[in-house]
Amino acid sequence: MNDTVQALTEKARRLRVDIVKTLHRSRSGHTGGSLSAIDMITALYFHKMRHRPEEPSWPDRDRFVLCKGHAAPAQYVALAEAGYFPKEDLMTLRRLGSHLQGHPDSKVTPGVEVCTGSLGQGLSMANGMAMALKLDGRASRVYALLGDGELQEGQVWEAAMAAPHYRLDNLCALVDCNGLQIDGEVAKVMNVAPVADKFRAFGWHVLEIDGHDMAAVLQALDRAETLTGAPTVVVARTVKGKGVAFFENKASYHGVTPSDEELPRALECLGCFEDCEKIVD
Amino acid sequence: MSTMIATRDAYGEVLAELGAENADVVVLDADLSGSTKTAVFARKFPERFFNMGIAEANMIGTAAGLAAAGKIPFASTFAIFAVGRAWEQMRQSVAYPKANVKIVATHSGVTVGEDGGSHQSVEDIAITRAVPNMTVIVPADGEETKQAIRAAAAYKGPVYVRLGRNKVPTIFGNDYRFTIGKGVQLREGTDLTFVATGLMTAQALAAAEELAKGGISARVVHLATIKPLDEEIIVAAARETGAIVTAEEHSIVGGLGGAVAECLGERFPAPLVRVGIKDRFGTSGKAEELLEYFGLMPEDLVVAAREVLARK
Numbered sequence A: 001m002n003d004t005v006q007a008l009t010e011k012a013r014r015l016r017v018d019i020v021k022t023l024h025r026s027r028s029g030h031t032g033g034s035l036s037a038i039d040m041i042t043a044l045y046f047h048k049m050r051h052r053p054e055e056p057s058w059p060d061r062d063r064f065v066l067c068k069g070h071a072a073p074a075q076y077v078a079l080a081e082a083g084y085f086p087k088e089d090l091m092t093l094r095r096l097g098s099h100l101q102g103h104p105d106s107k108v109t110p111g112v113e114v115c116t117g118s119l120g121q122g123l124s125m126a127n128g129m130a131m132a133l134k135l136d137g138r139a140s141r142v143y144a145l146l147g148d149g150e151l152q153e154g155q156v157w158e159a160a161m162a163a164p165h166y167r168l169d170n171l172c173a174l175v176d177c178n179g180l181q182i183d184g185e186v187a188k189v190m191n192v193a194p195v196a197d198k199f200r201a202f203g204w205h206v207l208e209i210d211g212h213d214m215a216a217v218l219q220a221l222d223r224a225e226t227l228t229g230a231p232t233v234v235v236a237r238t239v240k241g242k243g244v245a246f247f248e249n250k251a252s253y254h255g256v257t258p259s260d261e262e263l264p265r266a267l268e269c270l271g272c273f274e275d276c277e278k279i280v281d
Numbered sequence B: 001m002s003t004m005i006a007t008r009d010a011y012g013e014v015l016a017e018l019g020a021e022n023a024d025v026v027v028l029d030a031d032l033s034g035s036t037k038t039a040v041f042a043r044k045f046p047e048r049f050f051n052m053g054i055a056e057a058n059m060i061g062t063a064a065g066l067a068a069a070g071k072i073p074f075a076s077t078f079a080i081f082a083v084g085r086a087w088e089q090m091r092q093s094v095a096y097p098k099a100n101v102k103i104v105a106t107h108s109g110v111t112v113g114e115d116g117g118s119h120q121s122v123e124d125i126a127i128t129r130a131v132p133n134m135t136v137i138v139p140a141d142g143e144e145t146k147q148a149i150r151a152a153a154a155y156k157g158p159v160y161v162r163l164g165r166n167k168v169p170t171i172f173g174n175d176y177r178f179t180i181g182k183g184v185q186l187r188e189g190t191d192l193t194f195v196a197t198g199l200m201t202a203q204a205l206a207a208a209e210e211l212a213k214g215g216i217s218a219r220v221v222h223l224a225t226i227k228p229l230d231e232e233i234i235v236a237a238a239r240e241t242g243a244i245v246t247a248e249e250h251s252i253v254g255g256l257g258g259a260v261a262e263c264l265g266e267r268f269p270a271p272l273v274r275v276g277i278k279d280r281f282g283t284s285g286k287a288e289e290l291l292e293y294f295g296l297m298p299e300d301l302v303v304a305a306r307e308v309l310a311r312k
């Protein structure tokens, strides 16, 4: 277990480097929420989920829905690392003609299950997948990653009501509780607390963890698999911009990408001392 | 050289002015106040600004309640969410009771750019225009935006105003007078008429200039109000120039092109070409690249003009 945790922690660090480089190149996209989500995404793609990069539509795969679609760079770096497409493609993010659209687009990106980006719609689609998998008698599980600001959307709570109603214990939602949204602190813009209690009241199994503690993430995902009769939500405390000191806990880095000047400092924070002259062009 | 200003910046400015002039003006946003520029109002009048969080349907419903209790609410977010997520709230809670709600949406069309197709609203004119009691306004520049927002505040009833993300050239001087429901002729012409709205009006003026070099005289009519439609200016253009090209940063289905086609079909059938997004979703890219990609450049309008002239 310890080795696994260490290896995944290291992988998440390298994926953070990929996120920073990708967003520096695209000069447009969402930095903070990609960095807060990447530990959970790493645990899912490189440990928990059964999936086949060489066969993206393998019927028995586990499904992942990035409800907070603006964190697409975090999913894209994981998909590239897993082998769904070449890593070089990351440098085309958000460009005209790229298969890596600003928000996840299942029409063009292998490994992306549905289109997200409009907040609040993802969990409903995850429910639908979980219902279909049950109908088909498949053992596959569905994972849905939401933002804490996203919880303000009414549709999230319609879906939160439906999932226990249909006893979707093959569904695991994860909430990236980084405490920030675009206009500032979630608690000040439109309070969603107490998140765990709300889901409990809706009939979910609830697990609360530190979303950057890889051992805790793995433990929660394992535990979720054993909980039956209702879906499980992992309420993860996270830090927006995690890993790059000067991005951390700043709402202003929600939709801002690393500048030429910030790139080497950001990479240094991630223990990466590459020659940035080559990267900055 | 004309100055460049984004219509959303003009909105932020005029909203703050209105706030000072009228204590009944209240503003709602859905976690995008920095982008929609309602933050300018929020800083000046924090007690009359309500951030509703990422909950657009609730925002529009709340605006309807504020209006029912005598306030003049302006509710803002990106066009895709204002009209998309909250369409039925707009229909049932705002338009049906004829509530005095102003829905002012920014980041419309493909010039949203890199965020991609999920965020590029190309059907909002069509789906607001289809709702009874709605007034739909698509200003071309900063000056017209300010006047349209003032007109919307003065008008009693639901209004949808469609604004953009990027800087656009200023077309109107401060001698211009915007009136809800009235189109304006910006250039005289005899061979055909461009009927344009929003940022496409500047493109139409450039296309008319280009056509003039080849001896083709194109009239340019700017229609900021899509509904109620200024049918007289359209019918006159068809009668006097014999051919129409519509231009909008929106789907050719149901928007300005659709409205003009309905009008001409019933009142004065004439050759028509609709320039706009050809029943497709948007995609990621830079705003300027996307205008080219989707055929919304002056060159494209020139091609459309030649096509419509050939059918005369």
Ligand SMILES: Cc1ncc(C[n+]2csc(CCOP(=O)(O)OP(=O)(O)O)c2C)c(N)n1
Residues within 6 Å of the ligand: A032, A033, A034, A036, A068, A070, A117, A118, A119, A120, A146, A147, A148, A149, A150, A151, A176, A178, A180, A181, A182, A240, A254, B030, B031, B032, B054, B081, B085
């Ligand atoms: C329906 C909808 N409304 C508004 C937006 C614009 N938007 C993009 S990200 C964001 C804030 C998201 O906050 P949160 O869910 O907490 O995400 P995170 O902090 O993880 O980035 C908003 C308002 C959107 N994408 N969808």
Ligand SMILES: [Mg+2]
Residues within 6 Å of the ligand: A147, A148, A149, A176, A177, A178, A179, A180, A181, A186
């Ligand atoms: Mg957040």
